Amino acid sequence: MSRRGLALLLLGTALSGGCAVPKWVPWIGKKAEPEPAPRPVATRTQTDADRARPTPTLDEDIADRVIAVVNNDAITLGELQESIAAWRHENREQRQSDEELATQFLNRLIDARLQLQEAEREKIVVEDTEVVEELTERVKKLGMASLEAFEDTLKAQGMSADMLRKRVRDGMRVQRVVRRKVALRVSVTEPEVQKYLEANRAKLETGLTYHARHILLVPEANTEAAWAAAREKADALRAEAASGAAFAELARQHSADASARDGGDLGTLKRGELAQEIEAEILRLEGGEVSRPYRSSLGWHVFKLEAKEVLEGDGLARVRQQIKDILFREKYDARLDAWLKEIKQRAIIEVRM
DSSP: OOHHHHHHHHHHHHOSOOOOOOTTSOOTTOOOOOOOOOOOOOSSOOOHHHHHSOOOOHHHHHHTOEEEEETTEEEEHHHHHHHHHHHHHHOTTOOOOHHHHHHHHHHHHHHHHHHHHHHHHTTOOOOHHHHHHHHHHHHHHTTOSOHHHHHHHHHHTTOOHHHHHHHHHHHHHHHHHHHHHTGGGOOOOHHHHHHHHHHTHHHHTTTOEEEEEEEEEOOSSSSHHHHHHHHHHHHHHHHHHHTTOOHHHHHHHHOOSGGGGGTTEEEEEETTSSOHHHHHHHHTSOTTOBOOOEEOSSOEEEEEEEEEOOSOHHHHHHHHHHHHHHHHHHHHHHHHHHHHHHHHHTSOEEEOO
16 A cells, blocks of 8 residues: 555544535646736735745645534535545545535534534543554554654655644544443343344344254155055154164165255255245254154155254353344434434534535
8 A cells, every 4th residue: 555545544544524525626636727826915024934934825725715614613625625535545446426425524524523512512631642542553553663654654745743643632532422422321221132032033043053854755646545655654754763763774765855865964054045834844843853744745754853053052142242232233323313413403503515
């Protein structure tokens, strides 16, 4: 990855929101057509300091343009462009129009600014050492040697390390105010977990596996007598298996199914792989149990369940934790939306795009 790419990537993680610009705004990488510079009007005598100070370029003037005001706090086009550049760098395959990104990212910037103002009201402070630790961790993930090396890269790209630290600090403050106002006010009870488990048990068991064998007895003709004879043989084989005869050997000798040579072994199956009615017959058995004959369009089946995974023990504990995470996220998102709506309602927001 290029130095520019690394800088944009870390900048993107530091931004609290992002957005894009409509077609009428000069875009990053697209210079506006140069206009004749107006002749300066002298209002006072120029000093040496005045002569040394660089004249703002057209791009700098555009970047400083205020595109939204949130409670007297300005959001500039430069912030918008930075967010877009970072997003586009990380999502090169996506092709969204500038207009779509403008609306999407400007709303994010407004939300982020409102949250930062709430952090101000709550007097949330992030120490310099915490910012350095956070930045150092992010730089490590990008594979750079040190924070100092990254800051040198920023300077080479004309970016301010101080500004990046401010963005990281603001992001951390927002995280903390959201935790205080949202996360700490969300809880999930055991009765809620149990209710979800009972309502969604079939779906939660979809990934569980089972191991079964079976014997297929096909009637010699499609007559009632032939079907009855096949049923009698199926009953006899079931009785032998229940008395201790090896089910696999019985399958090899009597089954008309292709699995007969493997002792009727159907292998390890995930729930949902077999026809629903056949799977139901198998899964109602306990491990080692042999089923009563079951009739299908092919003939009579006798099943043996070798083993099955069930929602109990460690497996059930994992599923319950997953359910708790699902319910927490649902409540968290609802609470966050409500909180953002609340702070927006009492805010004065002016969009100038």
